[in-house]
Amino acid sequence: MVSFFIVLFSFFFLSIHVSTTDTISADSTLSGDQTIFSSGGTFKMGFFQPGNSKNFYIGMWYQQLPVQTVVWVANRDKPVSDKNTAVLKISNGNLVLLEGNNQTPVWSTGLNSSSAALDAVLQDDGNLVLRDDSGSVLWQSFDHLGDTWLPGAKIRYDKRTKKSQRLTSWTSLEDPSPGLFSLELDESTAYKILWNGSTQYWSSGPWNNKSKLFDSVPEMRLNYIFKYSFFSNATESYFTYSMYDPRNISRLVMDVSGQVKQLSWLNNNDQWNLFWSQPRQQCQVYAYCGSFGICNEKSQPFCQCLHGFRPDSQKDWDLMDYSAGCVGKTELQCSRGVINQFMPLTNVKLPDNFEVWGITSFSICGSTCLGNCSCMAYAHDESSNRCLMWTNDVLNLHQLEKDNSEGNTLYLRLSASDMPNSSSSGKSNKAMILARF
Template structure:
């Protein structure tokens, strides 16, 4: 058929040819006669990065941007944005092209909104290239080494491997890594990272490019002095360079196939993330500052930051979010505003009501107070009331502080924190009930209650008669959980006279209820929780029921007195049987040890996977495993436990736990998952095998770390019983010993993705999953020949750099029984 005789085909041919000139850039380049618009993209040679127009993933608006994102990552993840402060509304009408030697971006109105701004003399021979490193650069077409401009020199919020972040000494210009405004807007946010512009080798994080709130410390040749986690690095190769022209820091990956990025996050924290192909998510490797509330003005004016809640920001009582839309996008910088305006003394409202003060205790005081001397609290209060601009005051020991601007960095402190103070927040009178109204309410309640009390009196006496065997003042709360009075617990424990043991959080005493039930009462002596937090944690743990979890019967919370009431465990804790028994007596036989290991695994699997929220225990060790009359293990002491909602896979929290059982990720300061418990469990299994502490001094005076010693013995072909507790005299099932040792090695792998879940551990111990031979963790390998340094492992750790293959394979029996294997 003659195409020329068909006008429609001719038109299609012309259009296709036109599109071809716009789409065919040789894949990763733009040359002088080409442009980019609409859905068109250019892709780096290996497909790692893509350049094009995008709309932020969380955005519901119509703003578009020219940027670079990962080409092989399932989650849209941008690493660079050209027009971050000048969005485009119609990308099909926008255009990126080469013009007079520069890359120029036109918006839909044909106005230039971004350019490389070069004074180039070779305008006719420039091309733009999208590189596999994520670097988009402009170069001379005839000279590949002549780079005229590159995106690596103009980072936005992401710092990629191979890029520099530093100071140009010739121009005295520092490169900034600047956060997005929020998760849907890549415009410049409030937080930035830069190398010290004065020339020292330290990095600063700044708020609003003015207020420094974090520093890396200076470079000492190996690490930044205030970032000790760099010592335990196993993924990154760091390099700091200082010469006459520039100072800069750069990094690369030991394994270039691993995708990693360093970002200045909207949280005000710098974060290092790596892509996990198995779970298709970004894994938080490291972040600073560790505590969200250490970020300056994170919650804005009149916002309160709490490290024990998510999200971390909330408004003071009497205040509301100033910009709810921004808060919904994790941008809290707008802070809060008053729900009701203040009424100054000279501008009284129609009813003559004056402003009042709300007591806000246990707080870290906000920034920028005005200090003055004052003899009394009343005088300080009056000074605030007489100043129409005063929003709050605090008084302590003759010092009066008042705040006349928005309260910044107001932080909820833990009870007992030395930095905790009380501040009085000024509110309109209508926000708080008046004394007269309060009196009316009290009178009404009293009058109404008298009749009820008289009516219920006989009922109460009858209940008391029927429950003679119960503690008088105990109340049922949260199902079967009992709220005891302190007086009652004094009685049942004989004034806390029979002490069973103690730990970092307090002492445990034996008691007997009137119905002859024996209980253990834990008196918390160093708890830093507030009343609300304590009751929330108690109610959560109180509803958890499992045969391998210690049963919480009730609690007492009266003022500073915080007590927990548990079932009594006649055989005490596991550590007393492992470490304090004598040969030939009180020795846990191997069968019992194996059942204890299995029971603990079942209890932890229940906490991690079967509860409404994932509960990470955070302190698994022999001291926290109690044994009942039949030596059935009960996981106990949830004082450090962390709740993680099912919508979250990990939680960033302060370091908690016991030295010697801490997973490497605790040391690195990254977000924690249930795999931290798996690591601690593995360390405890070694002690179950040996009957000794993992770290102890040997007869020759040297420190011996049992997991390393055991690995060295077995690697040389010695019998498995070489590492078994000598008190057992070889009476053990050899295959079970191998299985427990293998599980322990898998559980303490340096990289958490190589550790099994606790449900997989249960299935392995039950024989439903087969287990491959585990590799010796790198942290153990490096100490095999240096036993005198082994004790360092309890405080710091490194991780193996090589990936290992999947370590559990499902047997046919497992496939048919896996659904029932985790049942209590």
């Protein structure tokens, strides 16, 4: 009986020791339901499944919050299907993730250093650090950010390589693979948000050394929660922030919505509170609703498919991933005898990716678009008589209020069978009659 209690106590002590460690050492692994904790108990690391996804990822999240909030993912674009046959360990001087009976490589820290990694430590600031036997840092997760920017981390611009670190959104709430929206620091010392790595749709404005803030982020003024710091020398620039009260929990996220959001945890309500976000309006996010989708600030959800179109993937739309946009319910035919018409979309902000066909009348503009099989929509600028055409995709379309002076009419090409039963009068009706073979 004494031996039994000794064994039981030893097992209990070992379990406590394993479950509270913050380190993956050279002779230990992480697999299945095993986890490690940061020394102060703020963060936890292990395998997780986002939402209802069947995939597993190695990531870290806040340990003490009732809502699992993931702040970093290692294998964000290479999930594993079985956490029990996957293992995270130190191998050949790197931290690696292997999967299956064949231990197929999935993810690695990718070091080619002559110094071999001794262990990986999860720090209480949310930084995963790979160290050698002297304690020197060989690799850290703060240099490989995902969608979350924690206090103490930096987003840098390297003046020598002309490259910037990026925060990149998840693809959807259940898919942490890199999405279309990213935040980076540019050479002008301004933060900007990009769509698809190229199209800028928001900027913080350059750093103002006198006022110690970004001019286009007024929330930084008279702020008693966050302490901001900007640094620049001949080789790099970076921005970081910390909390005046380290007991407060906050994170900055490049969200799946395409907005950058600063969130703080409210203990009294057990939920995240939005401190600020940019762009402020959802429809200011470039191409948020994908091709042939329209964004409307007055509707819920913000995105709808245009009449005659449906979501390319309803599952993705349900997860707030609208990037695939919409597809036509009826495939358009472009041949003699087939009737196509144009449906007027009134009070809209015209998409950006138009081509100027020329200076001409409204009727000739519509006829020209009809005769071009790749023309999906057109608009006529009355002030200049310009004929604007959209070929292939209609992207970044916004529905505006009726009294908005920026509102225009876009004429969308549809099969006659997809046209609404009722038609508008006047000029819009004329356009539909014109657009027939």
